[in-house]
Amino acid sequence: MDLLELARGPVIQIAVYVLLIGSLWRLLGILFLQQKPDFSEPRQAGGLRGALKVIWTRAFTAPVFKKATVYSKVLAYTLHIGLFVTIFFFVPHIVFFTDVFGVSWPGLPNNVIFLVGVITVGVALALLIRRITHPVLRLISNFDDYFSWFVTILPVVTGLIMPIRFGVRFETLLAIHIFSVALLLVWLPFSKLAHTFLVFVSRGTTGAILERRGAKT
Amino acid sequence: MSTSELDVKNAFDMESKRLSIKAPEIRYDKQGDTPDEERVQKAMLHFVKDFGTAAAAYLDSCIHCGMCAEACHYYVATGDPKYTPIWKLEPFKQAYKREASPFAFFYRKFGLKKKVTVEELEEWQHLIYDSCTVCGRCSLICPMGIDIASLVSTARHGMFKAGLVPHELHAVAERAEIDGSPLGVTPKVFEERLEWMEDEHDVEINLNKDKADILVVISSIEIQKYPAAFAATAKVLNAVGESWTYRSDGFEATNFGLLSGNLDWQRDISMRIIDAAVKVGAKMVLLPECGHAYMALRWMGANMYGKPLPFKVRHVSEYLADVLNSGKLKVKKVDKSVTFHDPCQISRRGGATQAPRDILKHLGVDLRELPNGGDYNWCCGGGGGVVTIHRADELRYKVFKLKMDQVEATEAETLLSSCANCRQNFDDCQNHYDWKYTADSLLELVADNLQEEKA
Numbered sequence: 136m137d138l139l140e141l142a143r144g145p146v147i148q149i150a151v152y153v154l155l156i157g158s159l160w161r162l163l164g165i166l167f168l169q170q171k172p173d174f175s176e177p178r179q180a181g182g183l184r185g186a187l188k189v190i191w192t193r194a195f196t197a198p199v200f201k202k203a204t205v206y207s208k209v210l211a212y213t214l215h216i217g218l219f220v221t222i223f224f225f226v227p228h229i230v231f232f233t234d235v236f237g238v239s240w241p242g243l244p245n246n247v248i249f250l251v252g253v254i255t256v257g258v259a260l261a262l263l264i265r266r267i268t269h270p271v272l273r274l275i276s277n278f279d280d281y282f283s284w285f286v287t288i289l290p291v292v293t294g295l296i297m298p299i300r301f302g303v304r305f306e307t308l309l310a311i312h313i314f315s316v317a318l319l320l321v322w323l324p325f326s327k328l329a330h331t332f333l334v335f336v337s338r339g340t341t342g343a344i345l346e347r348r349g350a351k352t
Numbered sequence: 353m354s355t356s357e358l359d360v361k362n363a364f365d366m367e368s369k370r371l372s373i374k375a376p377e378i379r380y381d382k383q384g385d386t387p388d389e390e391r392v393q394k395a396m397l398h399f400v401k402d403f404g405t406a407a408a409a410y411l412d413s414c415i416h417c418g419m420c421a422e423a424c425h426y427y428v429a430t431g432d433p434k435y436t437p438i439w440k441l442e443p444f445k446q447a448y449k450r451e452a453s454p455f456a457f458f459y460r461k462f463g464l465k466k467k468v469t470v471e472e473l474e475e476w477q478h479l480i481y482d483s484c485t486v487c488g489r490c491s492l493i494c495p496m497g498i499d500i501a502s503l504v505s506t507a508r509h510g511m512f513k514a515g516l517v518p519h520e521l522h523a524v525a526e527r528a529e530i531d532g533s534p535l536g537v538t539p540k541v542f543e544e545r546l547e548w549m550e551d552e553h554d555v556e557i558n559l560n561k562d563k564a565d566i567l568v569v570i571s572s573i574e575i576q577k578y579p580a581a582f583a584a585t586a587k588v589l590n591a592v593g594e595s596w597t598y599r600s601d602g603f604e605a606t607n608f609g610l611l612s613g614n615l616d617w618q619r620d621i622s623m624r625i626i627d628a629a630v631k632v633g634a635k636m637v638l639l640p641e642c643g644h645a646y647m648a649l650r651w652m653g654a655n656m657y658g659k660p661l662p663f664k665v666r667h668v669s670e671y672l673a674d675v676l677n678s679g680k681l682k683v684k685k686v687d688k689s690v691t692f693h694d695p696c697q698i699s700r701r702g703g704a705t706q707a708p709r710d711i712l713k714h715l716g717v718d719l720r721e722l723p724n725g726g727d728y729n730w731c732c733g734g735g736g737g738v739v740t741i742h743r744a745d746e747l748r749y750k751v752f753k754l755k756m757d758q759v760e761a762t763e764a765e766t767l768l769s770s771c772a773n774c775r776q777n778f779d780d781c782q783n784h785y786d787w788k789y790t791a792d793s794l795l796e797l798v799a800d801n802l803q804e805e806k807a
Contacts, residue, residue: 164454165412170404174654176664178703193497199724200493203422208495211417270433271418275442280416325455330415330496337413338497340406345499348651349703351492351727 139306142313150317157324158332165336173344181347189342189352190335207265210258217255221248221291252295259288279327286322289315355531355538362523364536369780371535371576372740373523379743381477383515383522388470391514395473396447399510402615403452407506410498411448414438420500423493425730426483429751437490437500440479443468444507473516480507481518482744487696487731501701508613517612520740525612528621534608535572539600545575546582546598553583556590561597567634567663568598569605569625571642573772581640581772584799585668589638591802592680596638602628605640606773607648611737622648622656629663636664638671641795643695643735643771646702667698668795669770673707676714682803685716691764692719693755693778693791694729695771708770708794715801720762730754732769732791734777752781759789770794 136144196204222228226242233239242248263284266272293312300308323329345352362373386394418436421427426435433439446465450456459465488501511517517525524534531538537545543559550557558564566589574581589596602624609617629637639645650665666674675681692708699705705727712719722729733751738744759767769775769791778791 161412161454165408166405168403168405168408168452170406171655174657174660175651176654176660189497193495197492197728199728200419200423204419204493207417207419211495269418270431271421271427271436271439272416274433275416275418275436275439277416325458327415330413333409333413334496336409340409341491341497341499344406344502348701350488351700351703351705352497 137306138310139313142310142317146317147313147320150320154320154323157321158329161324161329162332162336165333173347175348177347178349179347181343181345183343185342185344185346185352186339187342188346190338192352193338193341207262210262210265213258214255214262217251217258218287218291220251221255221294224248225294249295249298252291255291256288256295259284259291283322283326283328286315286319287328290319355536358523358527358530359536362520362527366535366576369783370734370739370776371573372742373520375742376519379519380522381474381516381519383517386515391516392468392470392473395510395514395516396444396451396468397510398513399444399447399507400452402506402509403448406499407503408448408452410500410503411441411445412453413496413498414445415496417495419493419495420490423490425485425487425489425733425751425754426747429754430747434479435483437484437504438498440476440484441500441503441507443472443476444503444510473511473514477511477516477518480504480511481521481736482738482741483747485696485731485733485735485738487735488701489696489728489731492700492728505610505613508611509615510613512613518741518743520742521608521612521737524737524740525608525614525617528604528606528608529614529617532624533572533575533604534606535576537572537575537604539603542575542603543600545579549579549582550586553580553587555583555586557582557586558597560600562632564595564597564632565635566594566596566638567602567625567629567632567636568596568638568640569603569645570598570640571605571645571772573606573642573776574640577776578772578793580796581793584793584796585638585640587799587802588672588675588681588795592675597632599628599632601631602626605642605645605649607644608737610648610652611644618648618652619656622653625649626653626657626661629661634663636666636671639665639667641668641770641772641775641793643697643702643773646695646704647697650702667702667704667707667770669698669707669711670704672795672798673710677710683714683798684801684803686797686801687716688766689718689720689762689764690766690768691722691759691762692725692794693722693732693759693767693769693774694726695769695774696729696731696735698770699729700727708768711794711798712768715797718764720764722758723761725758730758732774732777734773734780739773739777739780748777749781749784752777752785755781756785756787756789767791768794768797 224243225248229242293315297308365374420437424437450459450465484504486501491499491501528534607621609621646667654661733748767789775791782790
């Protein structure tokens, strides 16, 4: 078995299993803790309705906080959109997804993806610099923050260097790219990257509890 | 411990602009003589014990973006990163990861999260109590939707069990549990003050009726500092023609069990009101102008009771808005410009933001909203028990400058609020800064401008 077969075969398979089982474990570990019932007389409907409301509304910033958060938010949204576009609209990725899930969708030209990839890395660097230099972020950051940054951006970087080659075989570069993706998948459920799914849980929780009070969410 | 012993141990300071015990000569910010190791264990155990899905979801979801700092008056006023709201939970977050999170076994086995020390907890006492009013503004900025304020309350449960509560806050909470009032208002004092106001304002104030539709409660801060609240409440209820009463066996609205983090005391204190209300067959408990009393009874009372309450719970501003909107109460027009300070626990956290605005509309005043007021209002800086803590004074004054800028921007003639604790903090800060504003009572403005039925 050569390096690429290893990456495409057992490595990525195991990574996906770790991702799924780890995420499920983390999610159930949270959801299975007892939540005491709330007997107070509700002002309005909370529950699922409140949860869905806040999952949606918290994607936006209240005007009063815009000025203080605009820099981080623009960078963060750009990073997320950049990752989304490079993952799901790069034609070879779509070929892979079609292989696995049997559905296909149109991709974007390679040079567009390349540009988006470069912007994504640039934005990630800006966020890292902010994390290191801003007094608040420096204080509250830990290993998880830095390592998660690293494993998130690594697949983008290993993807971007593929056309440049550096004299290395394409198959080897592709294997490295897949290894970096495997690392991301394995790390995700155990780290802050789990906000991929936990964001719905925490926003939903606040929505369910506070909406029934009619409190500001 | 008897009342007289408590008096010697922690005498009240009733001369100050804000009410608390006198500044202690020797501070005891550590209660009991539990060994340090055990304190840490207790703090963590009781933090983790109260853990439901909500708290776990919150602690697991933080992405360390640091935005909550920008919503916190302590960070904004000082620029000190330690006041970042989520940082105030740091030792508790570590405990959670080690003890209760889905991967706790993993963290413990590999020693990934170090054990919290008692020195850390003592340092964090300043962050959990002195510099958090549980105002919940940070909860609104969090992109993950984490309700950070609720986590601070949970952390206080752990801190109380560990015996790590600031001296003054512990003292007034102890008084509330033993005496029935954080400020020494025994039933006798309560009755004397009530009768005094009855004479002074020439109004009938119902006391200890056997049956009534409405049980009215009052805050010790009002009894000791703003007793006109007795008369104002009575005037309104009499004008509407309600069947109502105060009760000597359940008059205290404040709940320092909640603020200090003692769940048992919180329950005891709430049960006094609940028992009294059940006894008189009340259909409603009317809460006074007090922010945390609203949180304690309106939103937490039934959970202390363990089942739905057999009566409604309403803040006086909600009641006033209701009777004014329905025409049961009529008021004269008031020709002046006012601005309104929303108490955090009633508006942002409690959901009753609209009520004072309805009232002010009926009064016909020129309402000038605070810039970024309403649900996003800056806290007065005295909530959550902070106003009682002497060592927090300097920081409290510093933070209050945000409030001053906000109020001054409106150029309103009068500042109103509907929380006696906010009001005493405004009084104290007015005195400190020799400021032109202090906060007046919304209820009293209504009571002073009732339309006489016969006229």
